Every structure is written in structure tokens, then in C-alpha cells.
Amino acid sequence: MKRIVSAVLSVLFVFAYSIPVKAEKNAKIKVSAEAYVLYCADNGQIISSKDENKKMKPASTTKIMTSLLALEEASSRNKKVKFSEKMIAEGSSMYLKVGEVVTLKDLAAGMMMASGNDAANSAALTISGSTEKFADKMNKRAKQIGMKNTHFVTPSGLDDDNHYSTAYDMALLMSYALENEDFAKLTSQKSATVEFIEPSSKKTTYSNHNRLLSLYEYCIGGKTGYTMSAGRCLVSAAKKDGLTLICVTLNDRNDWNDHISLYNYGFEQYSCYTSDDTSFFADVSCVGGESDSITVTGEKPVSIVVSSDDKDKIERKIYLDSFLYSPVKQGDNVGRIEYTINGKMIEENKLVAVDSVNSKKENKNIFTMIKDLFTYG
Template sequence: MKKILSVIVVVVVTLTQTAQITAFAQETDKPTVNAQACVLYCVDDGKVYFSINGNKKMKPASTTKLMTSLITLEYADSADKVVTFTKDMTAEGSSMYLKVGEKVKLSDLAAGMMMASGNDAANAAAISIAGSAEKFSELMNNRAAVIGMKNTHFVTPSGLDDENHYSTAYDMALLMSYALENESFAKLTSQKSVTVQFSEPQSKRTTYVNHNRLLSMYEYCTGGKTGYTMAAGRCLVSSAKKDGLTFVCVTLNDRNDWNDHIALYNYGFSQLACVECDDSDYYLEIPCAGGDDEKISVTGTKGKNIVVPFAKKENVARTVYADNFLYAPVKDGDIVGRIEYTLDGKTLASTNLTAVEYSNTQNKNKSIWTKIKDFFTYGKE
């Protein structure tokens, strides 16, 4: 074997398109949207790719229940207590049709909000969790601040109109993106219907159908929430995922919301592509000098996905940087290299190469001169 002279091994691989993607024209015209305000937001890179009055304060109607149901599910995940419906929990408008004295779990109230858009369910959850709708709205506004919803103020848990109850298309996109990180919420919002088994009366079992028709109209839709009042008009927040890429779409006061969401998603998916930076299945062995083992096993890691122009997905280069050999000791988890993803000479992301076993213990009896000799002669026959 020849003496090893170089210290870096570089392997460049141009990514090929592994997922079957429907062909779209790359110079797609932007869609015409009827909404007074709208936003198309990419969850994967946190950027807006289409906006009309995205930061205009408007009435969000029942899309408010995205926040109410999220907080409710968080409480239910820790303690899914049974709630007794009382007279002060009643509300006008859309309803889960709860009756005074009936008992359901917190998670059932969240289902009633997300499926039937129940104002009674929202009030019941708010009063049960915080003691009153007013105190619950404080929880909502505190969470909005955490999310970064700078132009939002909640007053009611249901979304019924109030002059001080407002949000923006952009803020609601941030909320939906944030909420999707909660597994319970993501599962609930994707359901076309949910059957609730009442705790009291135990004989009552009701199936609630999701008002979000986009789940049936658009194959890539993963969830969302409808809303409507006379003052707010038709409101819709939805999400869609295709080939690893996730968008959130928000339209406020839009009489053609279903079709507008589909048009916006088609536009987004025709312009962008997702490159998955998952190198967890990458494996190699690197010679190791100065230890008990001749080679050390190295594996890749998983990084965050990157978003690139659709037309340039196949131009993304994947470059592996690793030493020709290692020197003991090498511990399990030690970073010994990296894999970089670049496009047009710009590094977009990188993942680490790590040792996967503790298999090299340096021989402490070796002199410094022996170690130096090992360094320069390792691999020579």
C-alpha cells in the first residue's frame, strides 16, 4: 500500500431527483387571488413566496381556534381531564351542540373546535383551563408573542368579532406553522372527521365532520381551519405537503378561498423543491493509527432540509470531507468530517460525520517519536 500523503478525501456527488414530481412550467405566472389579504408561507425555510396585504390587521373569525385548540391540546397531553359543560360556557354561532351537564374530555373539545368549529367547545376549554375566557385570552396573547405574531391581539377564544380581536395573514401563517410542530395538533387537523365518546351521558357518541373541504379537494392538504363571520368574510388557513416540502396558505375575506388555496399551492410547488439532508445511512471506514483497531466506523447524521428553486434541484452538489486516516483515541460521537450541500458555489447546509463506536484506545506506552512514526508510515506495507 502506498504511503498516504494527502489528508483530505473529497467526494462530490450531484444529487439526482429521487422523488417523482409532477412537471410544472418553471416560469409559472403568479395566481390571481380574490382575498383581501393572503400569504403563501414555506414552513421549511420560513419565507413568504406570495403575499397580498400580508401584514394588514383583519378579523380572523374562527381561524382563531387554531390557537385555542393548540393550547387545549397541550393541556390535554399532560392531563386530559373531563370537563362538565355549564351554562356560562354557551356561545352563539357554530356549535359542537353541547348541553348543560354533559361531560367530555379536553381533547374532545379540541376536536369539536377543529371539526365543527364549535364556539361552545372553545368557551368550555377556555373556562376549564383558565377560569374565564378573558384570562384564557391572556394565554393566547402570551403564546402569540412567543411565536412572533407582532400584529395580533386575541380577545375571544372562539374568534367571534370584537374590535380589539385581530390578526394578519402573515401572523396566522406563523401560528399554523408553529402548531404543526405539535403531534397531537398535526394529527387532529388532518382528520376528515372525529367521533367523540361523551363521558356523560356515556351512551352519547357523536361524529363531527371537518369543515375544511380542502382535505378532500386537494390531495396534498394536511390540515387547516375555516372561519366566517359577516364582518370577517370567509377565512381559511391551511397546510399542504408534497415531496418533503410544506407550505401554509392563509386567505382572509376571500369568497373563492378553496380554489385560491389550490392555485397558490400549485404555484408554490412549481417554484420550489426540497432537498433532504439526511445522511444517517452514509457509512465508511477510516484507517486509524496509534490505537488498538486498524479502522474506525464513521456514519453520517441528519440535518435540516433545504429549499431550492425547483429548476435547480438536480444541481445541488453533495460533497464529503473526511480525513484519510484518524489518530487514536477516537470516541463514539466524535466529529471526524462533514458533508456539505452547495448550489452555485454557495454552501446551503452541512451534516457531520461521526464515529459510531469507542474502539480505539491510544497506547500510552508509545513514545512521542513512535507516534510521529505511526502518523507518517501508517498504511505502508
């Protein structure tokens, strides 16, 4: 609903927001993992952790990166892949046979559902020509994401002394991957069906190894991993009431229960509240413009991750002058919305012009301009 703003606004709205407090690193939770992290994807905060920067073997959780790169490639060109002998890999498999033809997207499904090492090799060779060149691509992306303690060698996650990551880095990867719609959709599925191009009569449904999708109602995806050297590894994501958390456990014999316990703790301690500032509109007088007024709105929706104990302490203030001088361009910053707690600003959003207003072409003398100023003020 629009309204004319006649003075500098200092309108106070009280919402259920607060600034996130510093989390307890170990949060008094018993976790069996050698290393773990509970990470908030919405604000980048570590809620609970243990040895989160320790370099360890990530096993098949590596396929989060491999399948993401495959899906990105497939989004522009979903190549047909003919399975060959050089694509064969030991370990877990989607059981491709030499001569069979599938697409890159199918290979991503084989990786995320059945943890297919054959699918990972096939994707790497198809995209980059060799697993070495594909590893370079993986490491380049890891650097872009901010994974400072990660180095990939194999597309599948099979053990290599120089193939390592950390709980924290894998949380960054999962958070990043979830921004890809194709990945987010795939990782949330309990199963996926692949219809082969060759033989055309073959259709196989692969079940997701991530049991957390069935064990925990808020789970939205993840990837399992295991080798004798790495132990049980699990990267998962959960979302509740707008708050997205990532949990990573490395070398954890009790990973399903540990993830559920950590999520229960995280969602109990923190909440996410949103304010759709794009639904705020105000008509402001415009001096010297071809139009007498201009409409302004919030630049973007705002979401704030907050401690449940402090949820009633946020104040929302709107600052906007009673008039603007033309010309004003669409998207110009003309005011702000501040979110504060105990007088300290924790979030700010711009107020921007919805449309453009050009200056009047007629010439005005100084006295007319002064008259306009008092008229609009």
C-alpha cells in the same frame, strides 16, 4: 455500506438540488382575498403574498391556537370537562348541553371539526380558569412562535377590536401547530367521533368544515373561519413530494379556489429533495486508540427546498480526514458534508462519530507516535 477512507475526501456527488430563488411577491396569481400568503413551512420562505402583515380579524382560525393548547394540556392530563352555563357561547357550536361531560381532546375535536365556540370556551376555562387568563397564555405562545402582529382576546375568535392577527402570523401558527402529532392527525381528518362520558350513551360524529380536504388531494389540514366583520377566512396546509406549504386567506369570498390555485403555483415552482446523510457511513483510522478505526456518519437527514428550474445544479462534497487522533467521543464533529451551487455553499451537515474510542493506556515515546502516524497515514 462502510468503507475505509484513506485520504482527504473531496468526493463529488451530483443531485437534483438547488438554492431557492427569490419568489415573486404576487406571483401573477389572481387572488380575491383582502390579504393572503403562500408560505413554505420547510424553509420559512414567502412564495406569494399580498398585505401579509396587515392586522385583520382571524375569526375561527383562532381555534388553531386554542385547540393546540388544549391538545398539549391533554397530552399530560386529558381532563374531564363538565359543561356549564358559563361555557355557553354564541355562534358555531358542537352543541354541548349543560351537565354533559367530555375530555379536553374531545373539545379539540369539536373546535377543529365543527368550529365549536362552546368547545373553545370550555377548553379555556378548564385550562386557565378564565378566558382572560387563557388569552394571556395564547399571546405568550404567539410571541414564542414569532407572531409579531397578533393579539388574542377570545379563545373562539369571535370579534373583538383588540383581537387580530395577520395572514403571515397565521401561517407561522399553522406551521408550528403541525409539529404537534396530535394536532396534525386531528386537522387532517374529515370527521371525528366524540364518545361522551356523560351521558355514556351519547356518541356524535362531527364533520370537518374544511372542504379543501376533499377538494384538493394534497391538503393535510386547516381551519375555516367566518364572522360578518372578518369575512371568510381560511388557513390550510398541503404537502406534496415532501414539500409542505401553508396558505392563508383573510376576507376572501373565493377561498377554496384561491387556495387550490396558490398551491398549484407553489408546487409547480418549487420542490423538496432530501438526502439521508445518516445512511452514509465511513470507517476512519484512529491513531492511538483502543480501536484501530472509528465509524462516522451524517448527523441528520438533509432536505432542501429548491426552484424547479435549478434542480440539477447542486453538488454534494464530503470532507473527512484520512485518520483521527484518539480520544474521540460519540457525537464528536469529525468532518462535514457541503451542498453547493455554483461554488456557493447553501447547506452543511456535520459528520459525527458513531461510537467513542478511548486512547490506549500504554505509554508511548515520541518515536513510537511518529511511527504510528506514518503507519496510519
